[in-house]
Amino acid sequence: MDEPFLSVENLVVDYQVPGGSFRAVDDVSFSVDRGRTIAVVGESGCGKSTIAKAVMRLITPTSGAIRLDGTDIASLPESRLRSMRSRFQMVFQDPYGSLDPHMTAQEIVAEPLRLQGVRSKAERHRAAAELIDQVGLPVASLDKHPSEFSGGQRQRIGIARALASKPELLVCDEATSALDVSVQAQVLGLLRSIQEETGITYVFITHNLGVVQEISDTIMVMQRGRVVEAGRTSTVLTTPAEDYTRKLRRAALDPSTMQGVKPRHLVRSLSLAG
Numbered sequence: 001m002d003e004p005f006l007s008v009e010n011l012v013v014d015y016q017v018p019g020g021s022f023r024a025v026d027d028v029s030f031s032v033d034r035g036r037t038i039a040v041v042g043e044s045g046c047g048k049s050t051i052a053k054a055v056m057r058l059i060t061p062t063s064g065a066i067r068l069d070g071t072d073i074a075s076l077p078e079s080r081l082r083s084m085r086s087r088f089q090m091v092f093q094d095p096y097g098s099l100d101p102h103m104t105a106q107e108i109v110a111e112p113l114r115l116q117g118v119r120s121k122a123e124r125h126r127a128a129a130e131l132i133d134q135v136g137l138p139v140a141s142l143d144k145h146p147s148e149f150s151g152g153q154r155q156r157i158g159i160a161r162a163l164a165s166k167p168e169l170l171v172c173d174e175a176t177s178a179l180d181v182s183v184q185a186q187v188l189g190l191l192r193s194i195q196e197e198t199g200i201t202y203v204f205i206t207h208n209l210g211v212v213q214e215i216s217d218t219i220m221v222m223q224r225g226r227v228v229e230a231g232r233t234s235t236v237l238t239t240p241a242e243d244y245t246r247k248l249r250r251a252a253l254d255p256s257t258m259q260g261v262k263p264r265h266l267v268r269s270l271s272l273a274g
């Protein structure tokens with residue numbers, strides 16, 4: 001039996017706040033096998049983005065282990081993390097702040113390839129153009145700057161950039177939330193086919209239970225920094241054991257639309273409150 005590709009054990013993250021500290025993530029454990037997708041759901045403020053940042057080691061956890069392909073990165077110094085960073089990438093909730101306003105879309109998507117040592121600029125730009133096409137942006141986008149794109153288009157540039165270094169783990173933090181339904185379906189389809197092709201592992205943070213159904217094998221439901229329910233997506237969403245999960249589901253799905261409807265056909269655009 002293979003080890004899970006990502007295994008988070010007893011993760012605790014405290015933020016320093018005036019007058020003390022605030023525990024945003026409180027003893028959270030989960031794992032996901034290589035080539036699989038875990039969805040993380042829960043109301044705003046429950047700690048989802050904090051988990052994402054810890055797994056990316058954008059923040060250092062207070063305690064706990066984050067085993068990535070067997071290496072615990074929770075307290076690894078930056079000097080040792082550097083060589084691993086291209087293996088795990090994140091698509092941010094708000095891509096605007098993370099895209100350099102002075103670079104063109106093509107340069108933004110090509111940049112990770114330069115850092116990875118792809119020497120030929122022509123080769124980097126060819127790969128970037130291909131990715132930009134894959135995420136559904138027109139060729140005319142290549143020479144545009146972030147300010148010339150809509151929020152949804154910027155989100156797709158962020159996805160293309162994250163995929164450029166061919167990561168083994170992609171953490172998507174509300175990555176498709178700003179997209180309209182048809183583009184969202186297109187991007188989810190793209191992410192699924194990339195997974196089938198490459199065996200990439202996804203952690204998918206979303207408010208949207210339709211997206212959860214569409215993309216994830218397992219699900220973790222969070223409330224106030226803790227896991228309240230976890231398991232196979234189909235089981236948890238059809239027969240939630242916890243009141244809180246039932247509440248989330250009620251908030252997201254009109255029960256009348258669930259009668260006799262196969263999960264794949266659940267309305268994709270319905271979102272959880274918050």
Ligand SMILES: Nc1ncnc2c1ncn2[C@@H]1O[C@H](COP(=O)(O)OP(=O)(O)O)[C@@H](O)[C@H]1O
Pocket residue numbers: 015016017022024042043044045046047048049050051
């Ligand atoms: N840098 C920070 N300093 C202090 N508190 C923070 C910081 N970042 C997030 N928090 C708090 O931690 C909790 C979890 O935040 P977050 O992980 O962003 O939740 P989510 O992504 O589920 O909305 C929230 O109460 C938030 O206000």
Ligand SMILES: [Mg+2]
Pocket residue numbers: 048049050093173
């Ligand atoms: Mg968040």
